[in-house]
Amino acid sequence: xxxxxxxxxxxxxxxxxxxxxxxxxxxxxxxxxxxxxxxxxxxxxxxxxxxxxxxxxxxxxxxxxxxxxxxxxxxxxxxxxxxxxxxxxxxxxxxxxxxxxxxxxxxxxxxxxxxxxxxxxxxxxxxxxxxxxxxxxxxxxxxxxxxxxxxxxxxxxxxxxxxxxxxxxxxxxxxxxxxxxxxxxxxxxxxxxxxxxxxxxxxxxxxxxxxxxxxxxxxxxxxxxxxxxxxxxxxxxxxxxxxxxxxxxxxxxxxxxxxxxxxxxxxxxxx
Amino acid sequence: xxxxxxxxxxxxxxxxxxxxxxxxxxxxxxxxxxxxxxxxxxxxxxxxxxxxxxxxxxxxxxxxxxxxxxxxxxxxxxxxxxxxxxxxxxxxxxxxxxxxxxxxxxxxxxxxxxxxxxxxxxxxxxxxxxxxxxxxxxxxxxxxxxxxxxxxxxxxxxxxxxxxxxxxxxxxxxxxxxxxxxxxxxxxxxxxxxxxxxxxxxxxxxxxxxxxxxxxxxxxxxxxxxxxx
Numbered sequence: 001x002x003x004x005x006x007x008x009x010x011x012x013x014x015x016x017x018x019x020x021x022x023x024x025x026x027x028x029x030x031x032x033x034x035x036x037x038x039x040x041x042x043x044x045x046x047x048x049x050x051x052x053x054x055x056x057x058x059x060x061x062x063x064x065x066x067x068x069x070x071x072x073x074x075x076x077x078x079x080x081x082x083x084x085x086x087x088x089x090x091x092x093x094x095x096x097x098x099x100x101x102x103x104x105x106x107x108x109x110x111x112x113x114x115x116x117x118x119x120x121x122x123x124x125x126x127x128x129x130x131x132x133x134x135x136x137x138x139x140x141x142x143x144x145x146x147x148x149x150x151x152x153x154x155x156x157x158x159x160x161x162x163x164x165x166x167x168x169x170x171x172x173x174x175x176x177x178x179x180x181x182x183x184x185x186x187x188x189x190x191x192x193x194x195x196x197x198x199x200x201x202x203x204x205x206x207x208x209x210x211x212x213x214x215x216x217x218x219x220x221x222x223x224x225x226x227x228x229x230x231x232x233x234x235x236x237x238x239x240x241x242x243x244x245x246x247x248x249x250x251x252x253x254x255x256x257x258x259x260x261x262x263x264x265x266x267x268x269x270x271x
Numbered sequence: 272x273x274x275x276x277x278x279x280x281x282x283x284x285x286x287x288x289x290x291x292x293x294x295x296x297x298x299x300x301x302x303x304x305x306x307x308x309x310x311x312x313x314x315x316x317x318x319x320x321x322x323x324x325x326x327x328x329x330x331x332x333x334x335x336x337x338x339x340x341x342x343x344x345x346x347x348x349x350x351x352x353x354x355x356x357x358x359x360x361x362x363x364x365x366x367x368x369x370x371x372x373x374x375x376x377x378x379x380x381x382x383x384x385x386x387x388x389x390x391x392x393x394x395x396x397x398x399x400x401x402x403x404x405x406x407x408x409x410x411x412x413x414x415x416x417x418x419x420x421x422x423x424x425x426x427x428x429x430x431x432x433x434x435x436x437x438x439x440x441x442x443x444x445x446x447x448x449x450x451x452x453x454x455x456x457x458x459x460x461x462x463x464x465x466x467x468x469x470x471x472x473x474x475x476x477x478x479x480x481x482x483x484x485x486x487x488x489x490x491x492x493x494x495x496x497x498x499x500x
Contacts, residue, residue, distance in 0.1 A: 115387075116431040132432045133387065133415035215389065215416025215427070222417075230419065233321040234394050236328075 032244050037237040044241050052219045053227035054245065060135065060223060061203040064142035068199045071143075072150040073192060077180070079151070080158035091155070095148040105144055106212025113140070114213075137214035138221050142203035149202055150195030157191030158184070197257050201250050282312040285475045286332055288323040289315055290339035290465070291420045292361065292397065292439045296495045297337070303491075304482050311475045319395040319420035321346075327470060334476040337467040337483070339421075339439075340396035344466045353469030353477070358484055360498040361439045361463040363397075363404050365453040366428050366446070373434050375453055378408045381435055389424050389433040390414045397421035400461045401437040408459040425450070439463065444496035465497075 037044065044050065078084060079091050097105055113120040113131050123129045131137045161184070169183045170176075185192075207225040214221040216230070224246050231239035289297045294317050301313045316323070320343040327333050327347045336351070337358070338344040344355050367375050373386060381388050390412070391398035398417065405412055415433065418424045424436040429449035443452040467483055469476045482488055489499055 110430060110432060114430065114432050130387070133389075211419065216392065216419065217414070217416050230392060230394055233319060233325050233419075236325070 029247065032240060032247060035240050036244050037241060040237065041241060044238055045245065049218060049227060050238075050242065050245075053222055053224045053242075056135070056138070056219065056222065057204055057224040057246075060138045060142060061200055061206075064139045064146060064203040065196055065200040067139065067143050068147040068150045068203075069192065069196055072147045072195070072199070073154055073185075075147075076151045076154035076158060077184075079155050094151055097145050098148045098152075100145075102145060102206070102208025102210075103212050105209040106141065109137075109141060109144060109209065109213040132213060133215040133217065133221060135214075135220055138210055138223060141209035141213050142206045145206055145209055146199040146202035149198040150192070153191050153195030153198065154188055157188040161187055193257075197254065201254060204250060205246065282310055283475055285311050285313045285334050285473075285479060287313060287315045287335045287337070287479065288327065288331070288333045288470075289317055289337040290320045290323070290396070291317045291422045292339055292441055293317070293337055293465070294422065295445045296441075296491050296497070299491050300483060300488060303487055304479060307482075308475070308478065311478075313479065319391075320344075321395050322419070333470045334473060335467065335479055336470050337465060338396070339463055339465055340399070341464055341466055342399075343396055344468065347470065348468070351468045351470045352472035353480070355466035355468040356480070356484065357464045357500050358467050358488070359465040359492045360500060361441055361465065361496075362457075362460045362498070363400055363437055363455055363463075364440045364443050365435055365455060366425060366438050366443050366450045367435045367453060368428060368431060369449055369451055371451045371453070375435055377453060378405065378410045378412075378455060378459065381412045381437075382410060384413070386434040387415045387432070388412055389416045389418055389427045389436045391421045391424050391438075392417035392419055395420055396463065397424070397437075397439060400463055403461050404437065404455060404459055407461075408455075441496040462498075464500075 075094060079087055079094070084090065110117060110132065112118050113123070115121065115124050115130050115132065120131060123131075131140065165187065166179050166183050169179045174182070205225055206223070207229065210221065210223060211226055211229070216222045216226050222230075224242060228239050228242040228246070231242055287297065287301075297315050297317070301315055305311065305313055318326075320338040320340060323333075323336065324338065324343050324346045327336060327350060336344070336347060339361070341355075341357075348355065365375065365378065365381070367373065373380075373383075375381070375386075380386075390401050393399050393402050397420070416427070418427065421438050421442055424433075425438050425442045425446050427433040428436045429446050437455075440452070443450055467480055469480055483492075493499060
């Protein structure tokens with residue numbers, strides 16, 4: 001009897017705390033919806049600056065996601081499978097940007113690929129390529145802060161993957177590339193997709209590194225988050241609407257994919 | 272001798288919002304004011320004037336607000352307890368990398384499409400002033416970026432990432448080591464009025480404003496390159 005009462009009490013406490021936890025996320029969202037300037041929403045949403053910022057955000061975040069997959073999957077493989085010395089340190093460095101203040105990321109990018117940067121200076125001098133203030137700079141900033149989501153997810157899936165499948169394929173005479181392509185990759189596909197979705201969502205919301213490293217020019221580097229920040233200084237209605245638009249896009253995509261890819265990866269770990 | 276420590280036990284906190292072009296002056300004034308009033312802890316928050324005005328509109332517990340133009344100040348006046356007073360004036364200037372490697376000699380040179388020029392966004396006072404100056408001079412500049420505050424413009428030029436920018440004269444004074452300036456003739460220049468106001472009535476707030484308007488404040492402002500009204 002007492003045991004059962006204890007259980008009931010425990011679950012009540014957990015329930016209350018859990019609901020409070022959920023409120024942290026739900027309340028601001030509700031506030032955005034309540035405060036939104038619905039009457040002028042249509043007119044604001046189709047205005048030139050918002051349209052160009054939205055388009056730029058979608059294009060750059062998608063390109064950043066593709067770049068993150070192309071580079072991030074091999075990086076995760078190196079971290080999980082290779083015998084490279086210092087792998088643990090490398091893993092930490094490659095995921096550091098998740099916790100770094102984005103402005104720090106922007107400054108670091110300047111020092112690396114800015115016009116006076118470590119690589120940026122020779123790039124500028126020999127090829128006349130300057131990155132800052134360009135759309136590729138926006139993509140680079142997004143890749144820098146968002147790729148860790150893909151690397152972490154794929155790395156974890158590779159760690160969990162039963163290596164006997166890969167070993168079996170090798171024993172049967174498969175080359176390394178054949179094994180990676182036909183055994184490893186299909187097995188971690190859900191993790192790659194989950195990582196890609198998270199990376200995309202993070203890239204879409206990137207702000208600090210972008211405004212520091214890429215600047216803010218309409219149609220070239222001024223993405224949705226930058227447009228929102230600027231709107232906040234003069235026109236709260238526009239800022240609220242922009243925020244809501246970003247939230248709606250992320251929510252739709254994350255919710256739609258949760259059931260399929262994200263869910264599958266979390267359940268199955270790719271095995 | 273009047274005692275600075277009236278009788279309060281805990282430090283009183285005074286929150287001052289100041290335009291980012293005031294950063295160096297107000298840093299100094301904060302130190303000197305606190306030395307004079309040990310019981311008052313001054314906290315200064317710097318930012319683009321319009322961003323700060325937005326925060327005040329949203330109910331930030333600001334005691335004093337110093338803006339870089341009258342228009343931005345006007346946005347918060349219905350929430351302010353005091354009357355604004357112009358305490359400093361500023362003008363714009365062109366800043367370039369130290370040594371002026373691109374040999375820029377005036378506003379007209381900024382139209383060169385090979386140059387990377389950054390301006391402050393029109394939504395902050397420095398950007399609005401810059402747009403006015405360019406319009407007066409009849410010069411059409413295509414900037415690489417509209418920065419969200421004037422100090423970010425100076426920073427991009429001192430980092431060497433931009434060839435030129437238009438900032439306040441005082442921003443040049445503050446970054447003199449890394450930058451060179453090319454003066455904008457008075458006929459094309461604008462005069463930026465800096466008003467200060469007590470937002471939330473209080474003894475400390477009024478004292479701080481008086482301090483900025485009095486001798487020490489004026490000396491610090493003049494030293495930083497501001498003109499005095």
